[in-house]
Amino acid sequence: MEAKNKIFSIIQGFWGSQCLYIATCLGIPNLLEEYGAQSVESLAEKTETHTETLYVVLRGLAHLEILEEKPDRVFAPTEASSLLVTNAGPSIGHFALHITEPCQWDGWKELYDAVHTGEVAFERANGKGVYEFTRDNPWSGDVFINAMSFLTDHATEALMAVYDFGQYETVMDVGGGQGGLIAEIVKTYNCKGMLFDVPYVIETAPSFLESRGVPKDAIALHTGDVFEKVPTGADAIVMKYFLSAWNDEDAGKILARCREALPDHGKIVLLQSIVPDVGEPTVCPDGIMPGLFAVQIRSAVPGGVWRTLKQYQEIFANSGFKLDRVVHTSTNLSAMEFSLA
Structure with a gap:
């Protein structure tokens, strides 16, 4: 029975994630956080939805303990629904929206064929890569940036508790998005900071960094193509979840540019999250399963791959680096420190 229950749980998994997407996209967690418990009729009116259909979705989320259902079809917020609020800064709600939005869902429908052809499922479904898609679609782009900022916030406190960035004079975050990570590094260790990403992402950084209380000139902003040149001036380069977006060949090119800059x-x-080898724990302290997340990355990003520690060591060794140490955190994130070989 235990094995059968596990299979039923997996089968029902996408039902729950789509209910979560619908409620979060409609702003139900926002409404419950702001106004408190409300009837489904009130929520349907505020979201301009069909009452009975909305009720079935919200009831399902209540059974999953995301919401609380009270008598007379009244729904109340929970600790979980509060985490999904999307109108008070980057949250796991943005991450849920990004991972379960229609363009991603369409990609998963193409995975069966992609397994046979080796194509990227997201590209088969949408005609372009996920980064191009988020760049060309303002809503998806905004959700993506906030989702990445959430992941940074989620891991930063745990990272700062175990890894000392104070040993470096200047730290550069390559592919650092709005700058959530480098902001915390600079504020915590009073070092100099640099942020490097593509132009459409960097243009969102100044207001974000200001909102995080970072002095105006504390972090130098740089734009460009990581395959062509990485800015010089840092004695440490940080990359968070960045190499997982590239195949081994492209990752090697990126590391070559980094080596030139250091x-x-x-x-x-x-x-990065490190995919466990056989016999190692498969679930991280924060509940993320790197081996399963690796399927999402492979489905969405050309060459995208989450790797084992041995695979990272090999890629870096081929680019002239050696692994000095690995520092694990209390989330899915681990810090792998590499120096020039």
Whole structure:
């Protein structure tokens, strides 16, 4: 029976995630957080939805303990629904929207064929890669940026507790988005900061960094193509979840540009989830399963792959780096420190 229950749970998994998407997209968690418990009729009116259909969705989320259903079809917020609020800064609600939005869902429908052809399922479904899609679609782009900022916030406190960035004079975050991570590094360790990403992402950084209380000139902003040139001036390069978007060949090219940008004493601090080898724990302390998440990355990103520690060591060794140490955190994130070989 235990094995059968496990299979039923997996089968029902996408039902729950789609109910979560619908409620979060409609702003139900926002409404419950702001106004408190409300009847389904009131929520349907505020969201311009069909009352009976909305009720079935919300009841399902109540059974999953995301919402609380009270008598007379009244729904109340919970600790879980409060985490899904999307109108008070980056949250796991944005991450849920990004991972379960229609363009991603369409990609999963193409995975069966992609398994046979090796194509990227997201591209088969949408005609372009996920980064191009989020760049060209304002709603998806905004959700994506906030989702990545949430992941940074989610992991930053745990990272700062175990890894000392104070050993570096200047730290550059390559592919650092709005700058959530480098902001915390600079504020915590009073070092100099650099942020490098593509132009459409960096243009959102100044207001974000200001909202995080970062002095105006504390972080230098740079735009460009990581395959062409990485800015010089840092003695440590941080990359968070960045190499997982690229196949081994492209990852090698990125590391080559990083090597050119670093001084002889420079280091790369790779911040990634590490896919476990056989026999190692499969679930991280925060509940993320890297091996399953790796399927999402493979489905969505050309060459996207979450790797084992041995695979990272090999890629870096081929680019002239050696692994100095691995520091694990209390989330899914681990810090792998590499120096020039």
